[in-house]
Amino acid sequence: METATGTAQELHDRPFTWARTVARCEVTRPALVLGSTQQEPPPLPTGVELARRRSGGGAVLVTPGGQLWLDVDVPAGDDLWDHDVGRSFWWLGDAWARALADVGVGEAVVHRGGLERRPWSSQVCFAGLGPGEVTVGRRKVVGISQRRWREGARFHCAALLTWDPVAVVAALGLPDEAATDVAMTAMAVDPAIADDLVQAFLRYAAAPCSSSTD
Numbered sequence: 001m002e003t004a005t006g007t008a009q010e011l012h013d014r015p016f017t018w019a020r021t022v023a024r025c026e027v028t029r030p031a032l033v034l035g036s037t038q039q040e041p042p043p044l045p046t047g048v049e050l051a052r053r054r055s056g057g058g059a060v061l062v063t064p065g066g067q068l069w070l071d072v073d074v075p076a077g078d079d080l081w082d083h084d085v086g087r088s089f090w091w092l093g094d095a096w097a098r099a100l101a102d103v104g105v106g107e108a109v110v111h112r113g114g115l116e117r118r119p120w121s122s123q124v125c126f127a128g129l130g131p132g133e134v135t136v137g138r139r140k141v142v143g144i145s146q147r148r149w150r151e152g153a154r155f156h157c158a159a160l161l162t163w164d165p166v167a168v169v170a171a172l173g174l175p176d177e178a179a180t181d182v183a184m185t186a187m188a189v190d191p192a193i194a195d196d197l198v199q200a201f202l203r204y205a206a207a208p209c210s211s212s213t214d
Contacts, residue, residue, distance in 0.1 A: 001202060008062050021072070025069040033059060059171075060143065069157070072092060088153065103197050115131075
């Protein structure tokens with residue numbers, strides 16, 4: 001376990017560790033983080049930087065204290081490594097779901113299907129649902145994306161501590177009605193449980209349940 005602090009771009013540009021590692025990433029300034037294939041949006045609101053990650057999916061608006069961002073590095077050949085890209089997320093989703101239950105966020109469900117598209121999901125990460133991502137009452141709580149190398153994979157995980165669909169939609173220059181559409185696709189957890197959630201996640205990530213790749 002390590003902690004990394006910096007701008008969103010600096011955090012996304014961190015080198016791969018080549019060992020099983022969890023890094024808690026703390027951003028110093030607000031940023032709109034685009035997926036690898038997204039087009040740049042119109043000029044951003046004052047004080048919001050633009051960053052890009054090299055994994056797919058829609059955009060995430062990150063702010064200091066606004067999300068619990070954990071990067072998980074898994075080297076190829078590790079017990080947690082899976083050549084199946086979709087299935088490789090499952091154990092991670094299981095760890096998040098079990099950790100959420102430990103801190104009192106029950107009924108968490110790990111998505112084991114393919115990419116589930118919804119209105120605006122190509123633009124907004126938390127409007128869609130991908131393998132291993134975790135929902136509560138059909139609302140996404142934990143988003144996960146993955147970057148793979150021959151030598152291993154990095155999973156970007158974000159559990160929302162705040163959810164402001166209006167700000168996300170405005171930053172992307174989407175129509176106002178998009179905020180209404182995406183408002184119910186995600187939910188935040190209480191920021192007061194963030195530290196306990198990290199500790200619970202570390203326990204289950206270190207010893208994932210055997211059913212995660214069944």
